[in-house]
Amino acid sequence: MTRPLRPHPGADDRRRRRQGPRTAAHLFALALWPVAVMTMAHRVLVKAVNGYITDDFTPVYNAALAFWNGRAVYTANFSSVDPHYLYPPSGTLLIAPIAVVPPELSRWLFILANTIAIVVALYLLLRMFNLSVRSVAAPLLLLGAFASEAVTNTLVFTNINGLVLLGEMAFLVLLLRRRDYWSGAAIGVTFAVKPILAPLLLLPLVRGQWKVFVTAVGVPLVLTAVAWPLAADPAAFLTHTAPYLMESRDYFNSTIVGNGAYYGLPPLLIAGLRTLFxxxxxxxxxxxxxxxxxxxxxxxxxxxxxxxxxxxLLGSLGQMYYSMMLLPLLLSVVLPNSVMRNWPAWLAVYGFFSYDSWLSGPFPEAGRAAEYMKTTFGWSLLLIVISGVLGYRHLHTRRTPPAVQPDPVIA
Known part of the structure; x- marks a missing residue:
């Protein structure tokens, strides 16, 4: 009679060591991953492919097509509320390849490019905080990003903000690693399309990383020099489009001046609020x-x-999906001295990041005010919280006497 085979006494121990302990964070990550991946798939394959009445892609595609065919690009009628083409000649040069394929296929490829750019940017963000893809932060960040209004409407409206986010993350990571020329090149490419990240140049200025400015300014200048003779009407950007960019419109604008104009606030009050913030x-x-x-x-x-x-908040145009660029600040909550470790900060995040609509049938006026003001409220509250936390720490440090060092023992 043969005896049944018994596992080696140490086999279970080795298996347990190989699998690692099943901590609460590990189990939470296992539960989050399928939710995060399916949320991303829904936003890309359903919401983005279906599209919406707001279409940022068509004017960009038409401009790229006009560029290829030697036609005027800057012909938008700014009296309408439809999306307009606002990129400078350097941006036109960069987006021109999208017109090589038919519009529908080009739009799908652009959605895919934005999706890949956002995922890569999230990975760089994790690595910047020294977090692993295996940590619970990875699925939580992916879920939070693709569930947000910022990422959702970037894909649904099909604009270029996902690629701008990648440029921001490359700039910050390379800046921290002191790769100055490459850091400047990363943000310089975004300047060639839109200057939304221009305030970030204060970082290398304060840190004394002067080489960043060489490529940050040089890249868009070189692209402009290449695009100018190729475009049919490059000067029209300066005479027709640039003045419009300087104006503050009273629709789809979450800045103080934009919402102030929409609700008819006195100019003095608008100026006072801008001065305060x-x-x-x-x-x-x-x-x-x-x-x-x-x-x-x-x-x-x-x-x-x-x-x-x-x-x-303070500029001439601020739209809710710009809030995607605040992701590095949001993930800084993992730092022990983060300014985001309080509930008012996350109430602010809900205001500018949530995909919830507050439009109400029974209460149309209150619902419309909540819907139109939530982004402005979120940005405002965030700045109030950060200044309050930093101010409190500064005052606390000044009031706390330094620790008395013991006298050295003389042998």
Missing amino acids: AALVAVSLWLLCRYHRGDELFFVTTTSGVLLAGSF
């Missing part, structure tokens, strides 16, 4: 400067958030 931004930046050497990651991520949120 500009002062909060200035105070926050001044308080953050003391961290620029001792805590580089905290300084770069927090300062970038203050600069961008301030520019979104």
Whole structure:
């Protein structure tokens, strides 16, 4: 009679060591991954492919097609509320390849390119905080990003913000690694299309990384020099489009001046609010400067958030999906001294990041006000929270006496 084979006594121990302990964080990550991946698939394959009445892609495709065929590009009628083509000649040169294929296929490829860019940007963001893809932060970040209004409408409207986010993350990662020329080149490519990240140049200025400016300015200038003779009407960007970019419209605009104009606020009140929040931004930046050497990651991520949120709120045009560029500030919550470790900060995040609609049938006026004001409220509250946290820490440090060092023992 043969005996049944018994496993080696140490087999179970080796298996357990190989699999690792099933911690709560590990189990939470296992549960989050399928939810995050399916949310991303839904946003890309259903929401984005279906599209929406707001279509940022068609004017860009038509401009690229006109560029290829030697026709005028800057012919938009700015009296309508439809999306307009606003990129400079350097941006036209960069997006021109999208017109090589038919419009529908080109739009799908552009959605795919934005999706890949966002995923790569999220990976760079994780690595910037020294977080692994196996950590619970990875599926949580993926789910939070693709469930947000910023990423969802970037894909649904089919604009270029996903690629701009990748440029921002490449700029920040390379800046922290002191790869100055490449860091400047990364943000310079985004300047060639839109200057939304321009406030971030304060980071290398404060840190003394002057080489960044060589490529940050040089890349868009070279692209402009190449595009100018190839375009049919490059000067029209300066005479026709640039003046419109300087204006503050009263629709689809979450800035203080945009919402103020929509609700008919007195100009003096609008100016007062802008002055108040500009002062909060200035105070926050001044308080953050003391961290620029001792805590580089905290300084770069927090300062970038203050600069961008301030520019979104105080500029001439700020739209909700710009908030995608604040992701480095949001993930800084993992840092022990983060300004995001309080509930008012995340109430602000809900305001500018949530995909919820507050339009209400029974209460149309209140619902419309909540819907139109939530982004402005979120950016404003975020700046108030950051300045308050930094100010409290500064005052607490000044009031706390330094620890008394014991006298050295003399042998």
